[in-house]
Amino acid sequence: MSNFIVKKTTLKEQVYDYLKNAITLGEIKPGDRLIEEKVSETLNVSRSPIREAVRMLQKDGLLDVNASGGVTVVNPTIEDYRNLYEARVEMESLAAFYAAQRRTSVELAEIKLFIDEMEKEVTDNSLKGMLQVNFRFHEAIVRASHNPFLTSMTLQLRGVNSFYRKAILEGNPAYMRGALQDHQDIYHAIESQEQDIARQLMRHHIERDYQSFMKVVNK
Numbered sequence: 329m330s331n332f333i334v335k336k337t338t339l340k341e342q343v344y345d346y347l348k349n350a351i352t353l354g355e356i357k358p359g360d361r362l363i364e365e366k367v368s369e370t371l372n373v374s375r376s377p378i379r380e381a382v383r384m385l386q387k388d389g390l391l392d393v394n395a396s397g398g399v400t401v402v403n404p405t406i407e408d409y410r411n412l413y414e415a416r417v418e419m420e421s422l423a424a425f426y427a428a429q430r431r432t433s434v435e436l437a438e439i440k441l442f443i444d445e446m447e448k449e450v451t452d453n454s455l456k457g458m459l460q461v462n463f464r465f466h467e468a469i470v471r472a473s474h475n476p477f478l479t480s481m482t483l484q485l486r487g488v489n490s491f492y493r494k495a496i497l498e499g500n501p502a503y504m505r506g507a508l509q510d511h512q513d514i515y516h517a518i519e520s521q522e523q524d525i526a527r528q529l530m531r532h533h534i535e536r537d538y539q540s541f542m543k544v545v546n547k
Contacts, residue, residue, distance in 0.1 A: 339373060343381040346371060351390050351401055352490040353456055357376045358403035362391065389487025393496055406545060413538040417531055419482050420466065421491050424514060424530035425471035428523040435472040436519055442468060443508075443515050450504045455497055458504050462493060469518070469530075492541060499544030510536065 347367070350356045364378050371378075376379035382399055385391040392400050404412075431439075442465040449457035463486070470482045496503055510533040 329340050332388060338377075339376040340380040340384070343367070343371060343373060343377045344384050347381055347385060348388070351385070352459065352494065354494060358401050358402055362399040362401065364399070370496065375470065379399070379512075385487075386387045389484065390490070402487060402491075405453075408488055409492055412485055412492060413484060413534065416482075416489070417534045417538075419478060420470065420534060421527045421531040423470040423473040423475070423478055423482060424433060424518065425527035426475055426478070427469045428518045428521050428526040430474045431472040431518055439465065439468050439472070439515055439518065443511055445475045446508050446511060450508050453501070453504075455494075455501070457491060458497060458507075459490070461492065462507070462511075469514070491535075495544055496537060496541050499547065500540055503540050507533070507535070 347356070347362075356362065362381075362382070364375055367373075367378050368375055382391055382393065387394055390402060392402055394400075427435075442461050445461045446458065446465065449461055467483070467486075470479050473479065510529065514526060514529045514533065517529055
């Protein structure tokens with residue numbers, strides 16, 4: 329009988345998850361300063377795992393660290409969001425193309441699981457739940473492309489992307505149902521390995537995202 333090791337979540341990963349959720353859900357807002365001492369008191373942890381988590385979040389694009397060591401939540405501009413759209417519309421549609429070609433049965437089941445979770449969050453009208461499962465759905469497709477460079481470049485965008493998606497759903501809660509339908513269509517194209525259709529549907533979905541975002545901004 330073969331042995332296996334279950335990986336335990338480290339303290340820095342727990343701090344990372346806590347801060348990431350607080351930032352992406354707006355509990356810590358764009359432009360806010362992150363005070364290590366307050367985080368240490370809230371979580372009852374030392375400064376060391378907090379600093380490690382900050383480095384991880386800086387890499388994700390969620391935090392800025394200035395020359396004196398001050399830490400603030402990034403505050404994206406409209407130009408940042410436009411640049412994000414231009415990158416996503418190309419990279420994620422390409423990822424969907426290769427995911428349709430290369431996805432395994434396990435990866436397909438994972439994508440379907442996120443669709444099922446998304447249906448529940450839409451029914452419950454849960455912004456927090458929708459934001460979380462939406463990110464996991466898109467990440468699962470990118471990873472199913474089996475292209476490590478494409479995966480790495482796409483995941484580098486997740487910081488600004490989290491603010492972008494939150495702005496869309498807060499500004500237009502009804503958009504959740506349209507996004508769910510888009511995701512279901514993309515899943516079916518990946519399931520049937522229709523590469524060109526998967527790419528086209530993902531492109532259309534991201535274009536609709538951006539159009540919805542601009543409507544929110546122009547309000």
